[in-house]
Amino acid sequence: MIDLSIANPDNISMVELNRKLIAEKNLNVLTIKKIQKLHFLKNKFIKKMELTDNNRLLYILGQIITTIEFKLQALWGFDLDISYHKFFTLPKCKCPKLDNFDNVGVKNAQIFATNCPVHFLQDETKKNCINKLL
Numbered sequence: 001m002i003d004l005s006i007a008n009p010d011n012i013s014m015v016e017l018n019r020k021l022i023a024e025k026n027l028n029v030l031t032i033k034k035i036q037k038l039h040f041l042k043n044k045f046i047k048k049m050e051l052t053d054n055n056r057l058l059y060i061l062g063q064i065i066t067t068i069e070f071k072l073q074a075l076w077g078f079d080l081d082i083s084y085h086k087f088f089t090l091p092k093c094k095c096p097k098l099d100n101f102d103n104v105g106v107k108n109a110q111i112f113a114t115n116c117p118v119h120f121l122q123d124e125t126k127k128n129c130i131n132k133l134l
């Protein structure tokens with residue numbers, strides 16, 4: 001039987017991929033391995049976010065994680081849909097938690113805080129780059 005655990009940078013495996021969903025989606029071993037690798041990378045980047053207060057780095061890591069989330073949706077055979085991303089759970093994110101949690105899966109209902117270093121570039125231009133993600 002294939003190992004479905006998801007490794008994290010601390011080498012403590014706490015989560016396993018959903019065996020029933022894997023069967024339902026008829027995922028092959030190669031796809032499962034890719035999903036595990038992406039979860040590992042995501043956990044690694046989340047750890048980096050926890051350890052930095054550099055706004056530019058937080059923003060870049062947030063974008064990388066969004067890309068990983070889309071890749072995961074594709075590998076699982078889901079539509080690429082940002083409304084299912086739990087972006088508000090990322091470290092240092094200042095976007096509203098409860099309202100966004102209620103809106104998971106609801107199109108165009110995500111609420112971003114302009115002072116969030118993860119989802120808005122906090123530089124002198126104050127340029128809103130979130131539209132590039134949507």
Ligand SMILES: [Zn+2]
Pocket residue numbers: 087088093094095112113116117118119
């Ligand atoms: Zn945020």
